[in-house]
Amino acid sequence: VALHRQYGLDDPVLVEMSDTGAYTVRVIDRAPIEAGIGLAALPPDELAKESLSEDALTTGVGFALLAGFVEDLQVRPVEEGIGTEVRMVWPVGR
Known part of the structure; x- marks a missing residue:
């Protein structure tokens, strides 16, 4: 949602959840993937030096x-198209 606000996007952010086999959450947005992973790829000392927006x-x-x-x-x-998918999976004990 923060990236959509930053880029002025009106598209909805899609969230899907499933508990078939494992608990899976998928979040799909329309922001450029570089926007989402660019900061995550920086080492902590370089990230600390960056002048970042909120x-x-x-x-x-x-x-x-x-x-x-x-x-x-x-x-x-x-x-x-343009966008990013974040997929998170946790095991489910049954």
Whole structure:
């Protein structure tokens, strides 16, 4: 949502959840993937030197937090058009 606001996008952010086999959450937006993963790729010391907008900082911190508690985290471009898919998977004990 922060990236949509930053880029002035009116498209909805799609959220899908499934508990078939494992608990999976997919979040799909229409912001350029570079916007989503650019900050996450920076080493912490370089990130600290960056002059970031509040939205950019929110995105970078969000990915750092997700990486810390998600069993399987994938960030990739959408198959068609511009956008980013974030897929998070946790095992389900049944």
